Amino acid sequence: MEQFKWCGMTESAPRLGPALFKSVLDPAENHSAAALQTMLKAARNHLGMDVAFVSNLKDGRRYFDFVDAGHNAQVTLTPGDSDPAETSYCQKVVDGELPELIHDARKLHATRKLPGTHTLPVGSHMSVPITLDNGEIYGTFCCFSHRPEPGVTNRDMEILRTFADIASLHISRKEAERSKKEELVSEIERILREDRLHIALQPIIDLRSREVVGLEALSRFDTPARKPPNIWFEEAQQGGMQEKLELHAIEKAMATAEEIPGEIYISVNISPETILETDKDDLLNCLHPARTIVEVTEHSSIEDYDLIAEALRPLRDRGARLAVDDAGAGYASFRHILSLEPDIIKLDMSITRDIDTDYRKQALAKSIIAFAEATGSEIVAEGIETGAELRELRMLGVHKGQGYLTGKPMTVEELRSGGYI
Numbered sequence: 001m002e003q004f005k006w007c008g009m010t011e012s013a014p015r016l017g018p019a020l021f022k023s024v025l026d027p028a029e030n031h032s033a034a035a036l037q038t039m040l041k042a043a044r045n046h047l048g049m050d051v052a053f054v055s056n057l058k059d060g061r062r063y064f065d066f067v068d069a070g071h072n073a074q075v076t077l078t079p080g081d082s083d084p085a086e087t088s089y090c091q092k093v094v095d096g097e098l099p100e101l102i103h104d105a106r107k108l109h110a111t112r113k114l115p116g117t118h119t120l121p122v123g124s125h126m127s128v129p130i131t132l133d134n135g136e137i138y139g140t141f142c143c144f145s146h147r148p149e150p151g152v153t154n155r156d157m158e159i160l161r162t163f164a165d166i167a168s169l170h171i172s173r174k175e176a177e178r179s180k181k182e183e184l185v186s187e188i189e190r191i192l193r194e195d196r197l198h199i200a201l202q203p204i205i206d207l208r209s210r211e212v213v214g215l216e217a218l219s220r221f222d223t224p225a226r227k228p229p230n231i232w233f234e235e236a237q238q239g240g241m242q243e244k245l246e247l248h249a250i251e252k253a254m255a256t257a258e259e260i261p262g263e264i265y266i267s268v269n270i271s272p273e274t275i276l277e278t279d280k281d282d283l284l285n286c287l288h289p290a291r292t293i294v295e296v297t298e299h300s301s302i303e304d305y306d307l308i309a310e311a312l313r314p315l316r317d318r319g320a321r322l323a324v325d326d327a328g329a330g331y332a333s334f335r336h337i338l339s340l341e342p343d344i345i346k347l348d349m350s351i352t353r354d355i356d357t358d359y360r361k362q363a364l365a366k367s368i369i370a371f372a373e374a375t376g377s378e379i380v381a382e383g384i385e386t387g388a389e390l391r392e393l394r395m396l397g398v399h400k401g402q403g404y405l406t407g408k409p410m411t412v413e414e415l416r417s418g419g420y421i
Contacts, residue, residue, distance in 0.1 A: 040068035104148035124149035184239030200409035217253035267293035289318035305339035349383020
């Protein structure tokens with residue numbers, strides 16, 4: 001097998017125009033795919049080639065990630081196509097068996113018998129390995145023409161290397177995101193497989209009688225990586241596992257509810273995405289609607305409230321009540337309240353905290369309470385930690401609440417031994 005090694009020139013690469021640099025480097029303005037496509041077109045046009053592409057070499061095959069062939073009807077390559085890596089120019093360039101610059105593939109013994117030389121066909125070929133941030137070879141940044149190009153120079157190769165270096169930045173970021181997503185999925189699957197999610201129940205009490213009227217089901221994770229529950233759910237969303245994790249938590253909460261007296265309701269958290277994506281019969285079978293409060297959190301954005309309301313209708317028709325969580329913590333909560341017509345509005349702990357001494361929080365609470373009274377909703381205050389806060393809430397007309405003062409999240413056994421149930 002002939003071995004080749006191309007020795008690059010020491011002169012600096014020509015500068016790319018500022019507009020092109022901005023278009024391919026600024027992630028705020030371009031997604032990686034668009035930037036890579038822009039680079040391929042620029043490289044092909046500048047170098048006078050017929051085709052430019054980015055390849056990915058993995059599992060013994062060469063995958064064409066991005067292709068630019070202009071209006072060249074002779075080329076049938078499309079993104080997603082693949083062929084055996086061992087007979088490709090790309091793999092042989094990476095392995096050092098072919099030079100990065102080939103002026104005429106038909107005159108080179110090592111390329112005359114390669115399939116692409118005749119099927120594409122390849123006349124002149126330019127190829128630069130794409131090396132990721134972690135040192136791995138991802139694939140190549142390539143251009144080729146159907147005819148020999150004796151005028152292509154080492155200076156042209158420096159331009160191609162510049163494009164390959166920029167492509168490496170985008171692909172490295174994409175690969176890092178893919179790897180992170182795979183890790184997240186693996187972690188969530190382990191939680192589900194090993195049953196590492198447990199339910200703690202926080203009492204919701206009548207602030208006048210001090211009787212427990214409900215229990216909010218809160219997820220707790222028994223994992224080597226110590227992360228707050230909200231982080232686990234955020235990472236599940238990033239890894240595409242949000243629905244599975246939320247439904248698992250709801251199933252665990254409903255199983256726990258079997259041990260709770262029937263007059264006490266169970267409140268569960270569920271995101272708008274899971275409400276929309278889960279089969280309605282599955283959701284109904286998972287919940288016990290007649291004793292369930294479904295909480296939609298302030299942190300979840302909703303693009304189409306009509307779709308959410310329609311998805312919730314079977315649950316509400318069967319007796320489930322709807323709560324909007326974290327009211328007053330942000331703009332989204334007010335949109336939730338206005339659009340979803342909840343049965344319960346949960347006053348966020350940022351308003352509850354020090355409400356006995358902060359007149360602005362008192363004023364905001366009064367407006368939310370007045371709205372609830374006018375619309376037939378009920379207020380539940382979250383995060384009550386002092387007797388002064390509790391007394392102020394009662395004076396303002398809040399009749400139900402939860403917090404460490406009235407009861408921390410507990411197991412069923414702790415609820416029983418503490419006299420809550």
